[in-house]
Amino acid sequence: MKIQTLGIIGLLFTAGLHVTAQIPSPGVVEAFEDQPVEVTWLGPGHWWVDFGQAAFGNLVLDTPADAPSDATVTVQMGEARRAEAKAVEPEPGGTVRYQQHEVALVPGGEVWPALTWAPPGWMKDGWLELPAGAGEMMPFRYAEIEGAPEWWDATTTVRRRGWRTAFNDAAASFSSSSPELDAVWQLCKYSIKATTFMGLYVDGDRERKPYEADALLNQLSHYAVDAEYETARHTNDYLIAQPTWPTEWRLQMVMLVWNDFLWSGDDTGLRTHYDVLVERAMIERRTADGLFRGFDGHPERDIIDWPGGERDGYDMAPDVKTVVSAFHYRAVFLLAEIAEHLGRAEDAASFAAMAAQTRDAINARLWDERLGAYRDGLDSETGTLSEHAASHATFFALALGVVPPERVERATAYVAARGMVPSVYGAQFLLEALYDGGAAQAGFDLLTSRGQRSWLNMSEKVGSTITLEAWDPAFKPNLDWNHAWGAAPANLIPRKVMGIDPVEPGFARFVVRPQTAGLTHAQVKLPTPHGAIELAVVGTSAAEWSARLVVPAGTVAEFHLPFAGTPVVSGEGSDDVKVMRRADDVSPVVELPAGAWTLTMVPQPLS
Incomplete structure (x- = not known):
């Protein structure tokens, strides 16, 4: 069997060039409206509005038909409020959202602020237009209205109009004897619901574009709270056409399309994208013994975890990194399953052999028997092994199926002792590793923690009603408050705590x-x-x-x-x-x- 290892997309990436294919249109979103949970008169012409949870949308102001005159009000909208005050925080920091606009009240009509959005200055391409029928929007929970005339009453004239993928609130539920675990699940379920405003999975409001790692966590969590598969498929189609720069995240494309098949039973994605999935495995970067040489240049480079300070001191110098090789193993392992399903027996045998070789090489060359853990990597030319063993090297190996049964107990104990050292992205794989290794109590303790690296920190201390891009502003000063890759417990609780997962x-x-x-x-x-x-x-x-x-x-x-x-x-x-x-x-x-x-x-x- 001869597998095409490098098509035109692969050639362009290898040459360090940017590829822009036809970007698929966003999926379909639906309009919704909700009412405030609190409206308070603060003084003459000054109103405070709280919707209870943040959502992507705009503030709609109604004016009675018999209003005696026109008026202009100042509207402030935002995700954060000032401490101990009924006031929108105008300088929330990071990329937490705030806008202020002048709005003319028109008798007998509805009006809204003229919201604005622009991609970050460094993002030259790749963003998407809003879905058809959706107006410009922003994530906000709070609003302040000043300069209102005496005849205008915000208690009956203010609402929020937003847009998101259709969502069935009754499709999923969870409750337990732990109020903390219940609160984490509710936060994460709502985060999935609230962040589909583009009709596909995006990297928060700051960039409004998909990335594979965001999509992977978003996909699993969306499947776990609603049997809705089109949003993930629109995202997969986008990422097939527009891959991003981290090495492991392009390898994850195989996992994304496989998950669509495994959860929905529809193999259209496998059939349609098979050749591209083979390219994304980057077989040409295998060493002779089956390890994987990563990238250290731009636009491609190994990422391990993000932001960079969340890597537990990972040694980024070796070209062969344990985490990247583990993702390559998972990609070729799944390609063997895909090829078998599609009746490509020769391909299936070849990929299965590659997967076995990679798994054996990782275990032979990167395992540290004294530590009961994996080293971070090695130099492919000299064979020199990294002296460092970050938790990531071991928990990714566990979660991705690299670790042989006889080593699972020691490897799991190693990562359990290290605790919650990764980012909110890495937490998905750390917790999968703990539960797959039988360390349920350690997993439960992390899920219900109130430490700085916890989901309860996001809601109770930071004050967001949607999961954050990072655990806390201390770890990522430019973080946003509307990032669904922080919502991993939406899938981890049903899949690992309750233990339900598809196998066919x-x-x-x-x-x-x-x-x-x-x-x-x-x-x-x-x-x-x-x-x-x-x-x-x-x-x-x-x-x-x-x-x-x-x-x-x-x-x-x-x-x-x-x-x-x-x-x-x-x-x-x-x-x-x-x-x-x-x-x-x-x-x-x-x-x-x-x-x-x-x-x-x-x-x-x-x-």
Whole structure:
């Protein structure tokens, strides 16, 4: 089999040139309107308005038809308020949004501020026009209106009009015995809902353009809160035409298109983009033993994590970096799966061999047995190994499937001890690594933390109702307050805490492996193309534990029970219930067809 490793796009990137293909149009957005949760008269002509949550839109001001005269008011709008005052913060810092406009009130009509937006000065191309039918907008929660005439009453004449992808609020839910975890899930679910104002996934309001890493986290979280797949597909189409500069993020294109197939069951993206996905794996950059030589120039360069201060001191000098090689492994591993599905048997065998070679090389050359962790990288010419072992080298290897079973426990312990050292982007992979390694309590502690590197810090201390671009302004002074790549718990809670993940396309088969740690109860509703999966779990020991699972028609659940013992299953479904054990599991696994099932356990006797 001969795989084309470098098409025209690959040639241009290798030469360091910028590629601009035809940029697909944004997806479809819908208009919505909402009312303030608080309107306060502050004094003559001065009103304070709070909508409760930030959203992308504009402020609409109505004027009664019988108004005695025209008037002009000053409107301030923003995401932040002044401390302990009913006032919009005019200098919020970073790229937190604020605008002020003069607005003429017209009797018998509705008016709104003439909002403005411009891309950052350094961003010469790549931004998108607003979706058809959407007006200029900004993210804001608060508004202040000054200079209003006495006859104008803001309590009945102010509303917010915004735009976003259609969203079904009832599609997903989560609640538990932890108010902190519930608050994190609500913050992240709303962040996904609020940030689709462009009809695809973008890098916040500052840039309004897609990046692969943002899209990957956004995609998984969107799927977990609403069975809506078109927004991700529009984003994938954009990124196929307009790849971005970080090495790993172009490798993630394979993951993005695979996720579309795995969650929705629709293989159109695989068929349409197969050749480009092969190019994005950058097979020409493999070393002889299967490692991956990254980039250190512009426009391409290795990124590891972002911003740069969130890399746990990662050694960026070696051309072979463990994190980049791990993403390359994942790309070629998935290409083997894709090729197999598409009937390209020769390609599938070739990619599978590449994946195995890369995995073996990482484990042979980059593992530090003394540390129980991976070093950051090595020099491909001399073989000199980096002396540093950032948490990233190990948690990305765990999350991307590089670590062999016999090393998982030590590797997981290493990253658990390091704590929340990555950015909000890296946190997705760190938490996947912890839960996949069985460190549920460590994962739960990070999800519910109130430290500076936490989701509760974003809402309770910083004061945003949408997830931030970084944990705190201290870590990224130019951060924004409307960045969905910070919303990873929207997918991590259903997928890792509650343990529900598709294993066959479109959820034809899905795994349930709850790791609820100290939660005394938790329940989740996860949307799928076949309908909602509903799971409720009670108890923290085998003797008191029980679960109720609704398996949608057309699907099969593979339930991994959390304790050793004998499962007891009852329910409303067929009798085709199978109990089995996996060689790598102490606890039993039950295969459940469509229906509503209750599971309990008879604990294994103490020896």
